[in-house]
Amino acid sequence: MATLxxxxxxxxxxxxxxxxxxxxxxxxxRDHIDRPSGQAFKRDQHYFTVRVNRLxxxxxxxxxxxxxxxxxxxxxxxxxxxxxxxxFVVGPxxxxxxxxxxxxxxxxxxxxxxxxxxxxxxxxxxxxxxxxVKRTDFAVKILKVVDKxxxxxxxxxxxxxxLKIAGAMVDAIQEVIGSDNDNQPIIGLRREFDxxxxxxxxxxxxxxxAKAPIEPGKLWVRKxxxxxxxxxxxxxxxxxxxxxxxxxxQATSRDDIDRLPFYGQWKTALAESFTDNAEKWKSAxxxxxxxxxxxxxxxxxxxxxxxxxADQLYAQMQAHHNRIKERSGTMGGSERQALAEDAxxxxxxxxxxxxxxxxxxxxx
Numbered sequence: 001m002a003t004l005x006x007x008x009x010x011x012x013x014x015x016x017x018x019x020x021x022x023x024x025x026x027x028x029x030r031d032h033i034d035r036p037s038g039q040a041f042k043r044d045q046h047y048f049t050v051r052v053n054r055l056x057x058x059x060x061x062x063x064x065x066x067x068x069x070x071x072x073x074x075x076x077x078x079x080x081x082x083x084x085x086x087x088f089v090v091g092p093x094x095x096x097x098x099x100x101x102x103x104x105x106x107x108x109x110x111x112x113x114x115x116x117x118x119x120x121x122x123x124x125x126x127x128x129x130x131x132x133v134k135r136t137d138f139a140v141k142i143l144k145v146v147d148k149x150x151x152x153x154x155x156x157x158x159x160x161x162x163l164k165i166a167g168a169m170v171d172a173i174q175e176v177i178g179s180d181n182d183n184q185p186i187i188g189l190r191r192e193f194d195x196x197x198x199x200x201x202x203x204x205x206x207x208x209x210a211k212a213p214i215e216p217g218k219l220w221v222r223k224x225x226x227x228x229x230x231x232x233x234x235x236x237x238x239x240x241x242x243x244x245x246x247x248x249x250q251a252t253s254r255d256d257i258d259r260l261p262f263y264g265q266w267k268t269a270l271a272e273s274f275t276d277n278a279e280k281w282k283s284a285x286x287x288x289x290x291x292x293x294x295x296x297x298x299x300x301x302x303x304x305x306x307x308x309x310a311d312q313l314y315a316q317m318q319a320h321h322n323r324i325k326e327r328s329g330t331m332g333g334s335e336r337q338a339l340a341e342d343a344x345x346x347x348x349x350x351x352x353x354x355x356x357x358x359x360x361x362x363x364x
Contacts, residue, residue: 004085004163007170008074015129015185023187023243024209024216027202032220038201038250041119044302047251049115050075050126052090053203053224054245056238057130057186067132067182068143071244072173075114076125079159080299083122086159087170088113089150110224113246116254117159118302123195128206128244129188134180142179146172159300187242201250208242221245253305260301262294266313273317276325284321288314 030037041048050073057069071090076083090111133139149169177183187208193199203221207214220227220235226245229235257263269291272284291313295306 004087004166004170005083007167007174008076008085008087011170011174012127012190015188023189023206024214025189025191026205026207026214026216026219028205028219028221029217030202033203034222037203041195041199041201041250043119043121045252045304046119047116047254047302048077048119048124048201049112049117049249049251050124050246051110051112051224051249052128052244052246053110053221054226054243055090055130056226056243056245058239058242066135068135068139069186070131070133070143070146070176072127072129072131073113073246074127076127077114077117078120078122079117084159084163086114086163087166087173089146089169089173115249116251116256118300120299121195123199124193124248125190126193126246126248127188127190128246130186130242130244131177131183132186133176133183136180139176139179139183142172142175146176187244193248201248203245203247206244206246214241252302253308254301257309260298262291262298265291265294269313270317270320273320274324275321281321284317288317 038046052071052073055069055071073088073090075086075088077086078084090113133143146169149165149172187206189206191204205219205226214228218228218230219238220229220232222235224245224247226238226243227235228238228240257266265287269284269287272280272287275281275284288310292306292310295301295309296303298306301309
């Protein structure tokens with residue numbers, strides 16, 4: 001069975017022989033960016049994301065009657081001890097939904113195409129290709145399929161779940177590209193961010209330099225938009241040529257823990273802590289230990305955050321346990337009253353009580 005890597009190896013080989021216009025590749029100077037970028041990525045200390053901040057097409061109106069734009073972004077990086085190929089498509093339905101209409105131009109802004117992922121070393125390989133695709137009935141139907149699949153893919157969950165359905169998307173991409181010889185890339189580039197050269201977050205632009213030669217020192221980024229000028233007081237939005245502005249972001253924590261596979265264990269451990277019963281508290285501590293192991297081994301967390309989350313949960317559990325013990329001597333039903341504050345946690349606790357009762361019942 002072909003893998004995403006097999007697809008990408010063959011697909012990239014074909015792209016290299018297509019008449020792609022190689023753009024000017026420009027890294028925006030740090031002092032020309034209106035927000036801090038971060039430091040060099042460190043293994044198991046940072047998360048990374050990739051965003052297409054701005055996709056600007058400058059064409060005559062005739063372009064839109066015949067062709068639709070399609071952006072393909074492929075990220076290659078280490079995940080869970082393996083090199084992964086992660087594709088993402090910005091299709092015409094998505095583009096047209098969010099476009100800003102300007103005379104003879106098209107703008108699409110800010111979409112996440114990879115991450116948030118733990119950086120596990122080895123740098124990052126990033127390929128961005130902007131296609132023109134004919135607006136035939138066949139292409140339109142397939143492109144809608146691509147858009148639906150792309151919108152269903154969720155970077156917030158574990159990447160292993162994402163990749164299970166990404167194969168269907170790349171099959172649709174091949175259908176689109178292979179349906180007509182006029183479906184060709186406009187601009188595109190593959191770049192490797194090598195850790196030995198200092199892999200850092202930042203903003204980068206691919207500009208169709210054939211139409212408008214660009215002086216890199218005159219490009220600026222303000223609020224994720226590309227500007228051009230000699231100095232900040234004189235800069236204006238860059239509209240001289242087709243371009244893609246993309247960024248690599250950095251973080252030291254993620255706040256979407258409820259989307260990760262171990263979150264069910266988190267709720268179980270928390271539910272067990274609403275008690276003054278010694279056996280249930282011992283069970284809560286055992287659940288916390290199992291959860292800590294899951295988080296420490298999770299490919300979706302960096303080690304510092306896994307440790308911090310484990311400490312945070314244990315503190316929550318201890319607080320709930322102590323609160324119940326303090327109340328139990330002064331009011332009846334304190335455990336039920338505390339659990340009533342959260343219906344979901346109460347339901348988990350009740351199910352655990354039933355399981356515990358069955359497990360200690362005498363066998364027939």
